[in-house]
Amino acid sequence: MTTDVRVLDPADWDAWYASLERAFGGSGEAAEERALWNDLTECDRSLGIRDGGEWVGTAGAFSFRISVPGGAVVPAAGVTMVSVAATHRRRGLLTALMRRQLDDVRARGESLSVLTASEPAIYGRFGYGIGTLQGSLEIDTGRVEVSGPPGTDDVRLRFARPADAVAACEAVYARVVSRRPGFLARGTGSGWARLPLLDPVSERQGASPLQCVLAERDGEVVGYARYHNKSEWDARGPRGTVHLRDVEALDPAGYAALWRFLASIDLTSTVKAHNRPVDDPVLHLVSDIRRCGMRVRDGLHARLVDVAGALQARTYRTAVDVVLDVSDAFCPWNEGRWRLTADPGKAAVCERTRDAADLSLSVRELGAAFLGGRSLAVMAGAGWVRELRSGAVGEASAAFGWDVAAWLPHGF
Structure with missing residues (x-):
């Protein structure tokens, strides 16, 4: 079979959603619950893969607005309804769905993608970091x-x-x-x-x-x-x-x-x-x-689809001037060095630079720190963030932190 990804036709929703229910155990949902998710589904943002006439992979997104440090409410893709049939595992279906989805999110101009994970080990390889705890x-x-x-x-x-x-x-x-x-x-x-x-x-x-x-x-x-x-x-x-x-x-x-x-x-x-x-x-x-x-436990997983756009959408707790060397194999347009400069309460600026890097990290760690709930300094202690200029970790960690812990109050 191929891994051709197609956009969901509203007429196919019942069969598409039934394949999702089967992937999550097959017990089905109450009629009122199913009806609500039918109403909430954005079919133009819902994707699937078929083998013959059968849906064997699904993924969707909601057009959300999410609060970020500083109080702004910014656009974000809420990734949802992701499944691969048990009969079709390890054939690249999930990778194909994530590839198409992140390309679409970027084309829509959304700099942030978020999700809640049924299994938290799945999404790190696609650049998602655990951005909130619950x-x-x-x-x-x-x-x-x-x-x-x-x-x-x-x-x-x-x-x-x-x-x-x-x-x-x-x-x-x-x-x-x-x-x-x-x-x-x-x-x-x-x-x-x-x-x-x-x-x-x-x-x-x-x-x-x-x-x-x-x-x-x-x-x-x-x-x-x-x-x-x-x-x-x-x-x-x-x-x-x-x-x-x-x-x-x-x-x-x-x-x-x-x-x-x-x-x-x-x-x-x-x-x-x-x-x-x-x-x-x-x-x-x-x-x-x-x-x-x-x-x-883990709550919201966050992924920066556009590093500059996302980092400029929030404000920072302390003044910061730091060059980030970002690795992002799945979305290579984010790769490279970015200078982030900001003062408390003012608009941040994030631009490409040739200056020497102060910190080296992947987009996953950047997503984890984005909402202010996960510490760059703690991730450095785990070896996931590397300090290339003495004192840079402390400066960046203080700036990215926030007064209250980030939290997602309900799932999707």
Whole structure:
């Protein structure tokens, strides 16, 4: 067979998506879940490979805007729906799909490509670096108390139907996007506002339908939490679990009020949160961090498709003037030496140069550092970044860092 990559015809979506479902285990999805992904699919950005009449490879992209250090929200390709049939592994299908996709991203003028990986070892060879981490929490609320700053008691909480509260929740979300790198912008009228409401019974594992609580002050919604409640009992009594989907707030008091509520729901003794920032402020509100069961894993993987364009799209924490010798075998247009100069709060400049390099690294490490969540100095300690001028690692690492950890609040 050949590895000819073709653009998806909308009429072929069902068969194309069925091949993706089979590659991910074949169990299929609930009708409402499948319908949402059908609506969200950008067929002109969706690719596939066929063997005869059968789809054996898939890859897609969403047209996202993502927050970067400094608060700007910039275009990015959100790579998704990548699969290769188990019968067609090691034939170059994935490489062909990634080649075509990155060429298309470049042609569209998007300097950044991002993804979440089912298996994190896959995408490094295509230049993706782990740009954000995510934490999971399992809080023993029978032994852990959640405190709050002054004003927490002034916050009013009320239940709301998730569908009725979507506009209020999205308004809060829109205001926090620029505060932390890694957020995906989404509008109330877009399909992405429907994603947090997705609630197929098959995914609840015995828990309640999705519930929503709004935090208000002076009649204004300042935060929200969406969660499932799973009732469990044993000989000692109730030991239910709160499964947190998402929680956001505009100020510390609202955030603390929501967490205090989650940790004190009747008949429960545990709060589980599967995707939180690794520096979540709640870690400063709990009385015993040891009983919060914090675990860390990879989150968003980032790839600079246009080195100069991407590095100029963000701002830098400290002044920097550094020459980067970048290797990029898969996208050779990025190869070579680039001088990055920037002052805090001002537009950065990144241009090709013949000057001697200060640091040597691959585009993968540059992608890992791009959102400010991964340290160039730490990667240098691992041997992935080489210092060619004394002090350059420290200077660049300080400039690329950010006040809060980068974090992707939901998948795609």
